Amino acid sequence: MNVTFTEEELAFRREVRTFFETEFPQDILQKQNRAIPLTRDDMVRWHKVAYERGWGAPNWPKEYGGTGWSPVQKYIFADEQARANAPGYLSFGVSMVGPIIYTFGNEEQKQRFLPDILKLDTWWCQGYSEPGAGSDLASLKMRADRHGDHYLVNGTKTWTTLGQYADWIFCLARTNSDVARRQEGISFILIDMNQPGVSVTPIILLDGEHEVNEVHFEDVKVPLENLVGEEGKGWTYGKVLLQHERTGIAGVAVSKFQLSRLRALSERSIRGAAPLTGNSTFMRKIAAAEVELKALEYTELRTLASVASGKAPGPESSILKIAGTELRQQIDALYLEASGYYALPYVREQYSVDFADDERVGEGLDTNSSMVYFNDRKVSIFGGSNEIQKNIIAKHVLGL
Amino acid sequence: MDLSFNEVQTMLADSIEKFIANDYDFDTRQKYAGSAVGYSPEVWQTFAELGWTAVNFSEEDGGFDGGPVDLIIVMEQLGRGLVVEPYLANVVLAGGVLKRAANQAQKEQWLQAVIGGELQATLAFVEPSAGYDIENVATTAVRDGDSWKLNGHKGYVLNGGSAELIVVPARTSGGGSDSSGISLFGIDAKTVGLSVRDYASIDGQRAAEVSLSNVVVDAERLIGNVDEGFEALSDTIADATLAVCAEAVGIMTLLTEKTVEYSKNRVQFGVPISSFQALQHRMVEMYTACEQSRSLLMWAAMTMADGGAGATQAMHSIKYQVGVAGKRVGEEAVQIHGGMGVTWELDVAHLFKRLTAIGLLFGGADWHLDRLAARREP
Numbered sequence: 001m002n003v004t005f006t007e008e009e010l011a012f013r014r015e016v017r018t019f020f021e022t023e024f025p026q027d028i029l030q031k032q033n034r035a036i037p038l039t040r041d042d043m044v045r046w047h048k049v050a051y052e053r054g055w056g057a058p059n060w061p062k063e064y065g066g067t068g069w070s071p072v073q074k075y076i077f078a079d080e081q082a083r084a085n086a087p088g089y090l091s092f093g094v095s096m097v098g099p100i101i102y103t104f105g106n107e108e109q110k111q112r113f114l115p116d117i118l119k120l121d122t123w124w125c126q127g128y129s130e131p132g133a134g135s136d137l138a139s140l141k142m143r144a145d146r147h148g149d150h151y152l153v154n155g156t157k158t159w160t161t162l163g164q165y166a167d168w169i170f171c172l173a174r175t176n177s178d179v180a181r182r183q184e185g186i187s188f189i190l191i192d193m194n195q196p197g198v199s200v201t202p203i204i205l206l207d208g209e210h211e212v213n214e215v216h217f218e219d220v221k222v223p224l225e226n227l228v229g230e231e232g233k234g235w236t237y238g239k240v241l242l243q244h245e246r247t248g249i250a251g252v253a254v255s256k257f258q259l260s261r262l263r264a265l266s267e268r269s270i271r272g273a274a275p276l277t278g279n280s281t282f283m284r285k286i287a288a289a290e291v292e293l294k295a296l297e298y299t300e301l302r303t304l305a306s307v308a309s310g311k312a313p314g315p316e317s318s319i320l321k322i323a324g325t326e327l328r329q330q331i332d333a334l335y336l337e338a339s340g341y342y343a344l345p346y347v348r349e350q351y352s353v354d355f356a357d358d359e360r361v362g363e364g365l366d367t368n369s370s371m372v373y374f375n376d377r378k379v380s381i382f383g384g385s386n387e388i389q390k391n392i393i394a395k396h397v398l399g400l
Numbered sequence: 401m402d403l404s405f406n407e408v409q410t411m412l413a414d415s416i417e418k419f420i421a422n423d424y425d426f427d428t429r430q431k432y433a434g435s436a437v438g439y440s441p442e443v444w445q446t447f448a449e450l451g452w453t454a455v456n457f458s459e460e461d462g463g464f465d466g467g468p469v470d471l472i473i474v475m476e477q478l479g480r481g482l483v484v485e486p487y488l489a490n491v492v493l494a495g496g497v498l499k500r501a502a503n504q505a506q507k508e509q510w511l512q513a514v515i516g517g518e519l520q521a522t523l524a525f526v527e528p529s530a531g532y533d534i535e536n537v538a539t540t541a542v543r544d545g546d547s548w549k550l551n552g553h554k555g556y557v558l559n560g561g562s563a564e565l566i567v568v569p570a571r572t573s574g575g576g577s578d579s580s581g582i583s584l585f586g587i588d589a590k591t592v593g594l595s596v597r598d599y600a601s602i603d604g605q606r607a608a609e610v611s612l613s614n615v616v617v618d619a620e621r622l623i624g625n626v627d628e629g630f631e632a633l634s635d636t637i638a639d640a641t642l643a644v645c646a647e648a649v650g651i652m653t654l655l656t657e658k659t660v661e662y663s664k665n666r667v668q669f670g671v672p673i674s675s676f677q678a679l680q681h682r683m684v685e686m687y688t689a690c691e692q693s694r695s696l697l698m699w700a701a702m703t704m705a706d707g708g709a710g711a712t713q714a715m716h717s718i719k720y721q722v723g724v725a726g727k728r729v730g731e732e733a734v735q736i737h738g739g740m741g742v743t744w745e746l747d748v749a750h751l752f753k754r755l756t757a758i759g760l761l762f763g764g765a766d767w768h769l770d771r772l773a774a775r776r777e778p
Contacts, residue, residue, distance in 0.1 A: 134738050136668035159739050206742050206749035272538070273529035281766045333727070336756070337764055341526050341556040344757055345607065346600045361599060361609055362528070362555070370602045374753065377734050377742050385738060387678065 005072075013076045020084035023049060032085045035368045036351050037209075040123070040165045043090060047120035050089075056118030057094045064102045064110065065118045071304035075253075082253035092124040092161070093117035096241055097170045100188065104229035104237050113190070127157035127171035127191070127215060128238065135388050137172070138182045138235065144173035144189055144222065151175070151227075153191065153220040159382065163200050163213035169193055172234050179232070188234035190226040191217070207374045208348065242384055249383050250324030252297045258331050259290055265338060270364045276338060285337075289330055296323050315396035318389035325379040325386060332376050335369035343370040403698060405473065413473045415450065420481035426747040429482050429604075437562050438606035439485045448517025453491050456639075457499055461507060462515050468701040471639065472646035479650025482750060484604050486522070489559035490514050492643045494521035496636030497567050497584060501624030510565055510586060522563040524554035524610055525637060532763035534569070534637055535579040535630060539612060541570035548585065548622065550593075550615040560608025561598025564589050568612070573627050584629035586621050587612075603757035604750060638715045641762040642697075642704055645722040648758045649693050651751050652726055655733040656686045658748060662737055679736060686732050689725040696721045713775060716768040722758070723765025730755040 005013070020029075028042050050056055058077050060066020069077065081088070089095065098117045101109050116122035133140040142155025153173060163169065169191050176185035191198070197220035202210045229237055263286060266276035276282050300320055336343045342362030350360045351368065360367060380386045394400045405413065424443070432440040447453050455470045457463025464470070471492070478487055491514065498511040498521075513519030530536035539552025550570050557566065566587050574581030589596060593615040598608040624632055660683055663674035673679055700718035704711045730752040734741035741748050759765070 129739070132667075134668065135673075136670075139668070139670075204744035206744055206753065208744060270529070273531060281770055329731075336760070337766070340531055340760060340764075342528070343760060344556055344601050344603070346602045361597065370756065373756070374602075374742075374749075377731070377752075378739075380735060381738050381742065385735075387676075390678070 005076075009072055009076060012073055013080060016077050016080040017083075019053060019055075020080060020086055023053060024084065024086060025049060029084060029086060031353070032087060034351070034357060036353060038087055043087070044120045044123075046087065047090065051119045057098060058089070059095060060098060060102070064098075064114050071301070071308045075301065075304065078253040079256070082257040085257065088254075090120060090123065090162075092126050092166075092170075093120065093122065096126060097124050097190070100170070100228060100237050100241050103240070104188070104233075108225070109190075109228065122168055123162070123166045125160050125163040125166035125169045125193075125215075127160060127169045127173075129159045130156055131158050131214075135385050137238075137384075138186070140172055140174065140186065142171060142173040142217065143177075144171075144175050144187060146175070146224070147221075149224055151189065151222045151224065153189070153197075153217045153222050155217050157215045157217075158203070158212075160200070160213045160215045161211060163193075163215050164202065164210065166193055169215060170228075172238050175231050175234075183235040184232050186234040186238075187231045188228040188237045189222060190228060191220065191222050195220065197221075205375065206377070207371045208346075209371075209375070211375075249379070250296060250300050250320035251328055251379075252293070252300050252324065255293055255324070255327050255331055256297070258328075258335075259286065259293060262286060262331065262334060262338065265366065282334075282337065285334055289327065289334065292323070292327050292330075296320070296327060299323065315392050318384075318392045318397075321383060322386045322389045328379055329373075329376055332369070332373040335366050336373045339366045339369045342367050343373075346370075405469075409470060409473055412452075412455070412470065413477055416452065416474060416477035417480070419446070419450070420477065420483070424481050424483065426482070426750075429484060430750075433484045433604035438600065438604075439562075444485050445517050447485060447487070448515070453487070453495075453517055454515045456491070457495065457511070457515060461499055462512055463499075468639065468642055468704040471643050472649075472697060472701045475643045475646035476650035479647035479754075480654045482604070482651070482747065482754060486520065486559035486562065486605075488640060488643060489522040489563065490520065492640045493523035493525070493558065493636060494563075494565065494567050496639050497523055497623060497632050498586075500635060501584060501629065501632035502586075503623075505620070506586060506623060514565075519564055520559060520562045521565040521567065522557055522559040523567040523569075523633075523636065524557045524560070525569065525633065526555045526557065528553060528555045532767050533577055534633060535582065536577045537569050537571045537582050539568065539570045541572050541583055541585060543572075544616065546619050547616050548619065550585065550587070550612045550617065552612050554610040554612070556601075557596075557608045557610045559606065560596055560610055561606050566594075566610060567623065568610075569629055569633050579630040579634075581627050582629045582633065583626050584623040584632065585617055586623050587615065587617055591615050591617060601757065603754040605754075605757075637762060638704065638711065641715050641719050642700060644758045644761050645693075645697055645700070645718045648722045648726045648755055649690065649697050651755050651758075652686075652690045652693060652722075652729040655729055655748065655751050655755070656683070656690050658751075659683060659686065659733045659736050662740075666738075673736075682732055682736065686729050689729050693718075693721050693725045713772065716772045719763060720765045720768040720772065723768065726755045726759055727765075 025046050028046050031038060055067055057066040058069060058074055062068035094117060101113050128137060130140050144151035144153045171189050171191055172186050173189050174185050175187040179185040197218045199216045201214045203212045203214060205211055269275050303317060342365040345361040345367060347361050452474055454463040455466040455474055459465050495514050502511060514521050525534050527538055541548045541550045566589055568585045568587050569582050570585060571581055572583040593613045595611045596608045601607045663679060664672050666673050696718050700714040703714035733748055734752050737748050740746055743749060
């Protein structure tokens with residue numbers, strides 16, 4: 001065991017830092033620093049820059065166009081990405097459907113879909129949850145019935161993040177209802193959203209933003225070749241994917257960046273007010289969060305090391321999901337406290353490029369901290385709610 | 401000791417409850433919150449006609465002689481209705497200062513109009529660099545012959561966009577956080593040099609940034625004595641703190657009821673999620689938090705009604721309790737509602753947001769706990 005980085009690893013860190021300081025679109029970083037939402041074009045633009053650099057998919061093996069990085073390299077990259085306050089990769093392609101396709105898909109599917117994920121030429125979204133199937137995902141009702149050379153798909157998917165921008169959706173759909181276990185009749189199917197019968201309706205979240213959607217399918221024809229792997233095995237594939245999603249969900253690097261930013265914020269005197277560092281009650285909370293973060297960081301590193309030695313992330317990845325999301329929400333609440341009254345103004349128009357920062361209500365303060373606090377309530381709900389994660393640990397780890 | 405409401409108080413609670421049930425459902429609330437002024441002037445008139453705006457004023461001032469207990473009765477019901485009409489700003493804040501410090505002429509001109517629902521008013525108690533310390537007033541007022549000249553910036557002024565009268569604490573002597581040297585001015589929002597930037601607040605209410613740049617007002621607009629405004633300000637903020645705690649208890653109780661109801665109807669794994677013991681215990685904890693908060697709220701209201709040294713401790717205690725319990729109940733209500741809990745469509749998210757805002761108003765839980773911790777037995 002050794003906690004220090006090697007010379008090579010330090011060199012890699014410098015390389016990544018330089019990338020974010022020079023090659024990465026700086027206007028996008030500025031937007032991030034000013035809490036201005038990114039457009040679809042912004043996302044596509046920076047993905048292409050990363051792709052050109054050979055970093056279209058940090059977590060993929062080289063043979064599919066990924067980086068083939070070691071766990072430590074991935075860790076360093078995520079760290080630098082967060083440090084630069086750069087946006088995260090669009091996870092639906094790079095972290096979710098991509099790995100499923102290169103693990104379970106056929107050669108034709110790999111060639112057809114993977115390159116466009118790397119360049120973000122195809123924007124993917126996720127079709128798992130349904131109005132009646134949330135935590136109990138296996139009760140999903142979307143049907144994909146075989147009709148000659150295609151499936152006829154009917155049903156509704158919900159909480160579809162950024163589905164309004166998506167070209168394709170990967171779905172868990174029921175291909176067989178006549179099975180002993182509900183999980184057995186579920187298949188993993190790729191669907192082109194740009195066709196008749198697919199419609200997207202927005203769901204507005206509590207912060208007033210349009211981030212998620214309902215996606216409706218009415219007699220949508222999907223070629224049989226869009227089935228990934230074997231029919232009826234979708235649940236197994238989906239579970240693997242969720243475990244991948246859960247490791248990413250820990251958000252260690254982002255939490256680390258947010259905490260160090262909060263420390264910096266507490267040291268500053270804003271508008272003549274005494275710096276928060278004089279408030280020991282508050283500083284103790286930051287310190288406690290930092291300890292929890294360190295524990296989480298090393299739990300994640302242990303998981304990554306075990307994945308690197310050839311094991312798939314197991315049910316213990318649920319720990320990362322629970323601890324990571326709780327920590328994130330804890331940090332959000334600290335920002336809320338730090339902003340005081342200036343967490344309260346809800347002035348959405350001031351988060352745009354044309355709006356001068358010094359004209360903002362609560363200028364100099366973290367005025368969108370309440371929006372982040374509200375929006376992040378979702379993190380303990382999505383990706384399998386934290387209650388479900390606890391069930392997984394109880395059953396599969398502790399054998400209860 | 402008597403922990404029950406009297407007949408008049410019970411009627412007051414019933415009448416507001418009935419109004420909300422009949423005329424103020426969630427969709428109606430959303431419509432009012434989304435309108436240009438952010439509330440319904442008609443509903444405000446109704447409040448005045450029904451006497452709800454007169455509850456905590458003396459009979460001499462045209463009120464019903466109510467006190468803190470009556471105030472929490474009104475506020476709890478307004479909380480359950482998630483009411484956006486500016487009761488806190490007009491009645492509790494502006495009215496609170498006026499009833500304590502205004503002279504007869506000012507009461508007749510302003511307080512009667514507030515009680516009658518004819519004048520929109522507020523109290524500008526926040527300054528950007530002061531945090532929650534109301535004595536930390538940087539806005540200045542300098543005497544200039546028969547008038548006063550004010551300069552400064554007031555932040556998060558509740559109802560600031562609609563207010564025609566803004567009660568402004570300003571420093572007339574001393575500095576920093578001196579509690580002496582603060583004077584109160586009743587300023588017409590249209591006065592030259594006063595600018596108002598009105599905006600929506602995260603909880604569906606409205607607030608404003610108010611800048612004062614060489615605002616000149618007549619001496620008649622000074623409320624109370626020069627340099628001696630702090631006591632009225634502080635007592636008013638204490639009332640307002642109690643008021644939002646009562647509102648929070650109303651919201652917490654409603655959120656708990658809604659969560660229990662939702663859990664009975666939401667079926668996953670073939671059974672209502674209410675059948676899971678892990679969730680049952682959490683809902684029991686929500687319920688317990690509500691009941692504990694309600695008990696403390698009643699104690700605080702009664703203690704504050706008696707006045708004296710215990711009143712401040714009671715105010716800090718209830719705000720601390722509601723800060724901690726409110727956050728917990730709000731977050732749990734959203735979590736147990738799952739994805740539905742974070743949608744704009746459901747009232748749960750809006751109740752949670754108001755609860756969050758109350759958590760920050762007049763000081764967060766830690767701020768109040770620090771003050772309780774610093775208390776020394778006399």
